Amino acid sequence: MQKLFREFLKGIIKENPTFVLALGLCPTLAVSVSVINGIGMGIAATFVLVGSNIIISGLKNFIPDRIRIPCFIVVIATFVTITELTMKAYAPALDRALGIYVPLIVVNCIVLGRAEAYAQKSTVLNSLFDGIGMGVGFTLALILISAIREFLGAGTLLNHAVVKGFNPVLVMSMPSGALLIIGLLLGFFNILKKRRA
């Protein structure tokens, strides 16, 4: 049980997909304009990650090594399609806000990266916890980035005005703001890591 918990925990801090592995930066840059978008993307990616990790680790003995990537993609695409159709049906506003980046979860390198580096070599249970941990880590990173960007770029948090008379830093809502914030946070976490080592 403790080992499973470790599998879960490593995705959040020690191997955080965004700040340590630096994977899946494309959706991170694109959707982190507001916290709602960040949470939505995080949950969607977590669902796909957990689903594909379970299926791939379960099928690992049946997938020929040479064509494993296409096989992984088929599994991942199935879960992405489920996510997309569910989102279109029950959260159309979020679906519109995230736009092309929901179908693009198929090529999110966190999902394929975990399938390749972890699920195809591990048991179903371990892969399940790995998927949850990675998904939660990705979601937390998205929330952190999008909270900073939404606050600076629009003066709001979760669409509620936080401070009055604040002149928003418009650049933070633009792609360049995303690159700036992610870069600074990466540097900040590297400093923390160095201090602890």
Added chain:
Amino acid sequence: MKNRLIVSVSPHLHKGESTSRIMWMVVISLVPAGIAGVVIFGLNSLWAIMLGVISAVIAEGALQALTRRKITILDGSAFLTGLLLAYNLPPKVPFWLPVVGSFFAIAIGKQVFGGLGQNIFNPALVGRVFLMASWPKYMTEFTKPLNYDAITSATPLALIKEGKVFENISYLGLFLGKRGGCIGEVCILALLLGALFLLLKGYISWHIPVTYIFTVGLFTYIFGPKGLFSGDWLFHVLNGGLILGAFFMATDYVTSPLTWKGQIVFGIGCGLLTAIIRLWGGYPEGVSYAILMMNGAAPIIDRYTRNRIYGTK
């Protein structure tokens, strides 16, 4: 190029030149343009300049103290960055704008890369572009020259972009700075005085500024509004931040190519980009974007314009 490096036996005499001395010389050469800006736009621009400079110096010292590096606030480079940034602001900006801009210029434009000599992009322009992208409202509100009641007026370049005819300002008026614009860019006469000083003392070479300005002039002349070869090239040379940018910002040692061949490529590139942005781009003025883009290209220009080592093929 003549071989100017003469190595003789010791004892050697040091010329007394240093990075910090050059920085302060550039600051001195910019003083006339600042005085002209204050005369043309009033005291508000003086406060903006002072705030820009002071906050740049404070930001440099604070960040160096925070990262436990040597504090070099007296070498003039932060002072110069703050000064150039303030020169690139409209005269009637809220007072927090130069402060935020200077901090951003020093922090993100310079210290993040490791300080003086390490930055890829000109820090002052990084600050300006950041302010432009974040608060376009304040950055595009210009005041009428020689009218201290702060009546707003657009810059001639902005009026041309919107397709309006502006009240005709003579070329002499433009040369002396009788137009709306940023604090330090309007008075061409004062800028040229400073530039002449730097050129005569050998602190900057002519390659970048001359090719830059020539390219903008040529390009705007060829692609004029009434067909080919009908452009008002003098208008384009005298307007916007071209003179300030060409002499004082494109020539920054850190972010421009090393050899004269590279500098000519750099100058032509800046000129082409500026003219393209002015004629067909979304913004009325493109000097800062052009220089920043070419800053990014400087390493690769250096790579292809290396001097041949004597005796090799």
